[in-house]
Amino acid sequence: MTQDTQNGAELLVRCLETEGVEYVFGLPGEELTDLMMALKASDITFVPVRHEQGAAFMADVYGRLTGETGVCLATLGPGATNLLTGVADAHLDKSPLLAITGQGARERLHKESHQKLDIVGVYESIVKWNAQLDDTDIIPESVRKAFKLAEWEKPGATHLELPEDVAGERVNQSPLEARQNVARAEPNTEALDRAADYLHEASQPLLLAGNGAVRADASERLQAFVQETNIPVVSTYMAKGAISDRNEHSLMTLDSGPDGQAGGAVAESDCVLTVGYDIAEHDPAGWNPEKSKTVLHLDHEPAEVYEHYNPEVELIADVAIGLAQLTDRLDTSWETWCREAHKRVLSSATQKPDDDEPFTVRGTLPSLRDAMNDDDVLISDVGSHKMAIAKHFPAVQPNTCLISNGLASMGIGVPGGVAADLAVDENVVVATGDGGFLMNAAELNTAARLDASFTVLLYNDNEYGLITEEFQEESGDTYGTKLTNPEFVSLAESFDVDAYRPTSWQKLSDILAETVGNDDLTLIEIPLDR
Missing domain, CATH: 3.40.50.970 (Thiamin diphosphate (ThDP)-binding fold, Pyr/PP domains)
Structure with a gap:
């Protein structure tokens, strides 16, 4: 296919191929005819599902497991709205996902018409970025942006809407090459020193691993940190496995143990270092009810403003790099102060x-x-x-x-x-x-x-x-x-x-x-x- 013989849908699929997409999960519709024929002629496998929500969940889980953007597809109107729950799940679970939805021809979008909804507006609050492909010339830039934002920390959902007349228009464009050249952020030196000082002053420090701790090489760095310091680790549900639960420093999840809150260790701790933690997953009022703990925040983004989660130090950086540099600044190893809690948690689990x-x-x-x-x-x-x-x-x-x-x-x-x-x-x-x-x-x-x-x-x-x-x-x-x-x-x-x-x-x-x-x-x- 030469550039001047391709239509918008074929260009879009070429862009997906350039991004390395292997699967598109979805349910076809009339307005997607050009796109479906382009997928048929491509190296991408289209997985037809029985309900669009299933397609979005498949893309969601595929993204979480691979770190690559999962792609789901639906037609306009009810097809697009049926995707919403799975797309929203990817949004709050920080999973890279691209939703592609069809739309009617542009000539009818200014008025009420069959199955026409403002899907870009509907999706606005549950995606990192969202656009209608209203011109064939913007397809390469839009696809590249959708993938870049979906995968960059913190990952999440993006959405592109393709009107059927744009899908059929001839276009002379090429995909943008995928680039992985965004520098990984390093923490502020002063903030690192302050965090290390707070940890040195603590008698019973605890590390709280969140969703961000299971991505990239953060888990490897986390395990090295724990072995160096003997600081115990408790995880949120979505961070399970960030440190092996067979490790003597693991207290499993916040709710583990006979009485919850990791066998009582969370209540006993005086300083909590959170790593990749999202308060949307677990309310900090549950583990810091009296707002008395020293909280240190290590994540790619600043902490949410919340009275039960008001960190003394915020390390805004790549989680793995932050852990490595913080480890280098700690010149002590704590006694395993929660050994009995670990035994209670492990006994309960087995x-x-x-x-x-x-x-x-x-x-x-x-x-x-x-x-x-x-x-x-x-x-x-x-x-x-x-x-x-x-x-x-x-x-x-x-x-x-x-x-x-x-x-x-x-x-x-x-x-x-x-x-x-x-x-x-x-x-x-x-x-x-x-x-x-x-x-x-x-x-x-x-x-x-x-x-x-x-x-x-x-x-x-x-x-x-x-x-x-x-x-x-x-x-x-x-x-x-x-x-x-x-x-x-x-x-x-x-x-x-x-x-x-x-x-x-x-x-x-x-x-x-x-x-x-x-x-x-x-x-x-x-x-x-x-």
């Missing part, structure tokens, strides 16, 4: 149930950990099971336990499994509840069509269990949370998916050992008693 106990989410996790390799990937949907996984599932490597905890959107599990199977070579397990599963269960069809291989653990309590728990805690009663469900094993089998419903702990362990490492698509329904 305790197996008695044979006569009914199924619980927490009880399944030791057998699941046994069945998974250290670098296998667990994706948790949102629900009561998420809380158990966050507190009690030991993660050994970064990005091997994915939890949506920014937007915390139900329905991410099965689409996330599809994306993870394409993104990594390791085994993939999806943990979901009956509520979240049925929100995007149709993507099992997408998984089967792609010959995907992952295991779905479906915890079935016939209700929106987490909401029930919260209602009962606040009011002593519940309303509107009970569900009736289909026969899940038969439903899965209708999608040509192997399905099981174990009746004992031993049978569950045997099924997990057999299925997690095989090449089949499998669903395991675990009935929960309440």
